[in-house]
Amino acid sequence: MRLLPRRFKKLAYSLLALSILFITFSVTKVIAIDDEIAKTIFRLGVLLSFLLLALTRDKIEDELTLVIRLKALASSFIFGVGYVVVSPFVSWLFDGEFIVEDLGIEGLLLTMFLFYFGMFGLMKRNR
Known part of the structure; x- marks a missing residue:
């Protein structure tokens, strides 16, 4: 099974942090965006970061x-x-x-x- 290089973990954690930061700004109305779109972007960011974490070597x-x-x-x-x-x-x-x-x-x-x-x-x- 071929896994991604270890440096992708940093990318995955960064994407996870950005997703959490984005939903926080969206909930506090710092960013004016529709709630459903914000939830979708947050979920996709979290899922993509989890996928990268799962496929990255230790x-x-x-x-x-x-x-x-x-x-x-x-x-x-x-x-x-x-x-x-x-x-x-x-x-x-x-x-x-x-x-x-x-x-x-x-x-x-x-x-x-x-x-x-x-x-x-x-x-x-x-x-």
């Missing part, structure tokens, strides 16, 4: 780290598919009160990335 990248990365990616995918399959049944079971609003594609990808980073960090720590 300082020490060996075969075990690659195996851990692939296991975390597979578990994140299984989590996402499981969520999409199970959530309609849970919503039906609780008469739609359990899930307040539809998560959407961006929300699903965000939770999958967060699950990936959590699993990757946990597996890496417990080598």
